[in-house]
Amino acid sequence: MKNKTTITLEPVTHNNTDYVVIHFNNSSEVKDYIKRFYGIKQGKKNNTFYIKYYDTVINELFNYFRDKNWYVDYSAFKTTSTKSSTKKTSNNFLDNYKLPPVTDIQNKTLIKYGKWLQQKRFSENTVHTYVEVTGLFLRYLNLKNINSISERTIEQFNYDFIFKTNKSVSYQNQCISGIKHYLNFKGITIEDFEIRRPKKDKKLPTVLSKPEVKSILEATTNLKHRTLLSLVYSGGLRIGEALNLKVKDIDTERHLIHIKAAKGRKDRYTLLAPSFVPLLESYINHYKPNTFLFEGRSGEAYTQVSARQVLKNAIQKAGIKKYATLHTLRHSFATHLLESGTDLRYIQELLGHNSPKTTMIYTHVSSTSLSEIKNPFDNL
Template identity: 65%
Template structure:
């Protein structure tokens, strides 16, 4: 298996991440395609500036090729490599690697998940967290998977390491699917899944959205961001679109096999049609609506870099992700008086409770409240 090593690197007094691999033109070409990659001739290495999601972006980018990513040299990693041993103060410095037979089983596990039609991201996540669990039982010299071993892992590597609720749920789900894959019979796993934090979504105002698009000059980038916002799309849904999914006559976009393997229709804005037609005429994509340099599907990593650059150009200081555009679409619909049931259908939510969160960030009703400070 090809191994990509990520290491801390300083360039001109700037914190960076260097990318190391065995010399191979195919690997080198793929590394060069990552946004903002540079070559340092002195140290003979590729590197990128260190930013907030740099490690996870690199990790997901290389995992798309099925390559193993070693980021143990970096202090901040998406996967916990160190933790406190239960009841002791000495940390586990590094987990041992998977045994050869475990590697074979993990590869089979990944294919089994794919056959169950899990998304690519879910498959990668479950494979990674399960690999971590197997490395943990190797470290503890545990011979068989039991309730006790799972509870130990949950305490040592999740609770004690103060990992997020979302990460904990991913680990438990991944291990449960692996147990199902292996046909292992154990007692019911009695690990209480914590409720997720009920955080309100970040939302950009209509003025900020307008400025964001006005300062994005690249046609492909502008079309991508505009489509995500105007149709309330998840980024994965936008990148999976094909030309035939756009119904110009009916003013609809057909979203196929979205989250939960559900199809739905959402709005095609009349205002975006001229831009979209110009984009199609200029770029002439062959398979996907948005394609990379070699005709491959445009990556989420590239899309995030597009938004990041546009936010800087627009002078928007507010923290925002591609999903913020979807949140903003729903909030702006609600503020304009659209029935929340229609918003639920457009977003593809199973339950209206999920959509109701936008009532907490909408400013329509809040503006009508008279602040007591104003009457002092």
């Protein structure tokens, strides 16, 4: 009896990026079929392929392989909390529709589209996202047997794939941007049509008080972990910026940190607290990092997954009840600066914001400005 083809999906994190690794029985038919799925890359081993992880990739791969009646083992994702977002409600678009794969011609076009975006200097993540959502749009057109893009087809995709499945506003904006750039790339003009972007919810950031930040740092006894959390807070860094720092980017003489090629491909300087320097030097002398300031066991940059777990453990030990992420430390840094009287323009520069409007959000969470308001209850 012929052995049934088995596809195994495995989660892997490398250089701060999550991937899905695809293992399979050695077969030229299977290999050729896997290669047709957009975004797939071949690993060093002959029977291994991988793809960058995104929210719907497990459902898509499952349906893609099940169309061939192949067995798909994705049990490794059932126990991985970071991938739980792939298990949607029964109203998920991919539960109701099995998107066919892109054609060979479409796949080649998407590859050219990705290179076109790269030439326009979009970041790697943006290129991947735009190509990914455009690929889903093309597969949707294949499902509906639609041969040309029109105002109606885009609106239909927007309704079926985004609105009905309760996708986030951010994801909807990514889809709109990806499709608009694709239309520009293909030279397709749709007269009297403008894709309108929904407004994002204006949510205020969570902010930790100074005593709460102090208790988190004091609860972190591991030297490396405490140095990492202290640096993120004291410099107002995005976690990606902290993990990409090189040892040479730290200027202890001028008390500055040089952030290179940050969001928007911009360099900037931010603060290095003098009181933090002894802890930092102690860490460097003890761990002796070679390239990256924070390195994993193999010398590569420390992963975001590990950094998030460090903060999670520290919050639990400190008994903090607020929901906080690594980005909360950045929000707290900005708010505490504002409360101490630092001008918004300087805070904007330290955070690397393009617009002062982005920095203005901290005026809404600053306790200093709120404390100056006289509560009418006190005059009753």
